Amino acid sequence: MSRFKTDTLFDEIFPPKDETEAAKAERDKALQLVESRGADWQFRTLLKLPRLSGFTGTWEAIRLELKRMLDYEPPHTPNAWGACCRDAIRKGLIVATGERGHMITKKSHARKTDIYRVR
Numbered sequence: 162m163s164r165f166k167t168d169t170l171f172d173e174i175f176p177p178k179d180e181t182e183a184a185k186a187e188r189d190k191a192l193q194l195v196e197s198r199g200a201d202w203q204f205r206t207l208l209k210l211p212r213l214s215g216f217t218g219t220w221e222a223i224r225l226e227l228k229r230m231l232d233y234e235p236p237h238t239p240n241a242w243g244a245c246c247r248d249a250i251r252k253g254l255i256v257a258t259g260e261r262g263h264m265i266t267k268k269s270h271a272r273k274t275d276i277y278r279v280r
Contacts, residue, residue, distance in 0.1 A: 258278055
């Protein structure tokens with residue numbers, strides 16, 4: 162408990178305890194909601210991944226390659242791409258190479274992220 166009123170706001174913004182597991186649970190819950198609402202889109206998108214077999218790049222680069230395909234269909238929400246990536250990893254459709262690289266689109270601000278190889 163805070164000794165000063167101003168510490169309360171600080172503690173809300175910067176919780177004093179490690180909430181990593183709770184944060185991961187909330188993330189997974191949100192991704193499952195996105196997956197359930199876009200299950201058909203995600204299934205069709207994952208079916209296209211083998212066309213990129215051997216391709217190596219960030220998930221963003223993989224997403225851009227999938228979008229270049231003639232039969233591209235946009236998701237119901239941009240958040241669906243994150244859920245699709247998680248599912249591709251879990252199903253072994255893409256494998257992390259252990260390397261990291263920068264994203265390339267302007268809105269990604271050149272963040273560093275994992276590099277994947279499409280199986």
